[in-house]
Amino acid sequence: MEAKNRAKRYFKTLLNIAAGAGAVIGGTYIFSRIKEKQDADTRLERMEQIIDEIAVEDEEFQGKKFKAKEVAE
Known part of the structure; x- marks a missing residue:
């Protein structure tokens, strides 16, 4: 019986x-x-920020390009 109790204790541990x-x-x-x-x-999130920055810069560039065409004409 003692061996059975010892085995239970080891198993529980x-x-x-x-x-x-x-x-x-x-x-x-x-x-x-x-x-x-x-x-x-x-x-x-960082990629989205970079894409937004590029889009804004592209819009600004397109606006300057359009104004330069108007001045040249």
């Missing part, structure tokens, strides 16, 4: 360690996925 390790690995995985998503969102 093993399960606790496995559950703790699983929680750590799962938490790390979730954290890395969240961080990766935030990094991707940050990169997309």
Whole structure:
């Protein structure tokens, strides 16, 4: 009977360690996925800003080009 109780105690300890390790690995995985998503969102926002800046500069250039044509005529 004592061997059976000892086996239960070891098994319970093993399960606790496995559950703790699983929680750590799962938490790390979730954290890395969240961080990766935030990094991707940050990169997309920066790309959108660059595209907006290019569009504004292009509009300004087209406006200057149009005014130069009017002056030349």
